Amino acid sequence: MIELTLDNFDEEITNSDQPVLIDWWGETCESCLALMPTVTALAATYGDKLKFTKFNTSQKGVRRFCIKHKIMGLPVISIYQKGEKIAELGKEELSPESLEALIKKYC
Incomplete structure (x- = not known):
């Protein structure tokens, strides 16, 4: 998974031939940290069709x-x-199931 910064955001997002998933997270966001293993597992499964x-x-x-x-x-x-x-x-609609459904829609 590519770590985005202000310096590489445009290059990674705009110049990609594939759709790009961005996991917006924060260091003190418990929900974000709990979701990370799911995103990482989905990246392993769908990473050849979608840029994570x-x-x-x-x-x-x-x-x-x-x-x-x-x-x-x-x-x-x-x-x-x-x-x-x-x-x-x-946050309200985000679950492992809804995330996988979203990914499948754009793969």
Whole structure:
């Protein structure tokens, strides 16, 4: 899984031939940390069809960037294609089952 930063975000998201999953997470987000093993397991299963990345929202200086991408709470899983967000699951609808269903839709 690719760790995204402000420096590599555009390159990894915009220049990808595949759809890209972004796991938006934070270091103090218990729900995010609980979801990580599921995301990692799904990356092992579907990583040849979908690019798996993660963005730590606890990085210094990323608040405005997260707001720009409409990340207002955590956890959030987004799917981007050609640099545009095409799907998203937020905390309320995010479960291992809904996440796998979302991934299958874009594989």
